[in-house]
Amino acid sequence: MLMASAVVWAFAVSAGLWIIWGYENSPGTAATPPALWPAESRIPRLSDGATLIMMAHPHCPCTRASVGELALLMARTQGRVTSYVLLLKPQGLPKNWKKTDLWNSAASIPDVHVLPDEGGIEAERFHVATSGQTLLYDRDGRLKFSGGITAARGHSGDNAGRSAIVSLLMQGETERTETSVFGCPLFDPSSECRTEQGGAHHATAGN
Numbered sequence: 001m002l003m004a005s006a007v008v009w010a011f012a013v014s015a016g017l018w019i020i021w022g023y024e025n026s027p028g029t030a031a032t033p034p035a036l037w038p039a040e041s042r043i044p045r046l047s048d049g050a051t052l053i054m055m056a057h058p059h060c061p062c063t064r065a066s067v068g069e070l071a072l073l074m075a076r077t078q079g080r081v082t083s084y085v086l087l088l089k090p091q092g093l094p095k096n097w098k099k100t101d102l103w104n105s106a107a108s109i110p111d112v113h114v115l116p117d118e119g120g121i122e123a124e125r126f127h128v129a130t131s132g133q134t135l136l137y138d139r140d141g142r143l144k145f146s147g148g149i150t151a152a153r154g155h156s157g158d159n160a161g162r163s164a165i166v167s168l169l170m171q172g173e174t175e176r177t178e179t180s181v182f183g184c185p186l187f188d189p190s191s192e193c194r195t196e197q198g199g200a201h202h203a204t205a206g207n
Helices: 002-024 063-076 101-107 121-125 160-171
Strands: 050-056 081-089 112-118 134-137 143-147
Touching (some): 050 063, 063 101, 081 121, 101 112, 112 121, 134 160, 143 160
Parallel strands (some): 050 081
Antiparallel strands (some): 050 134, 134 143
């Protein structure tokens, strides 16, 4: 009986670990951003340097790692890029709904500007659907990179996305221009990002 219990316990643990591993390594929906910077965007784009955008949900636990990777990226490429972190602000919610630890962490990074994305308008203009999606445009407004800058959900450390952007900014070239993005859906009412502060309110995101 003890042996049977041990087998059942081991199976349950293995199944749980497999589910966690699968979740952490399941990418979100990749963006299909415009090849040229959309003229209707209200994000200030520099004409004398590269511009980086990260779209994020302020309550996405996965995106904390993305912001951490952004800090490393900015430290490595000082003065070569201006970055914007746009935090989703669904219509009808209080102004402070977006002021989470993600906002504070991103705002503390030099040369990173944090802006609210009211109603997800900018995310829609850049065709972004997943928190943590990062886009790099050059001085002429041409898309150079699209993807995530973590290797899995909530995992910090060396990854292909951050390496690609650093290579583009430092050397002007890279082997990869797209990577998977790991984060919560921006506009899915059933997303885990919607459960932190009142599920009924979160269901309005993107509407």
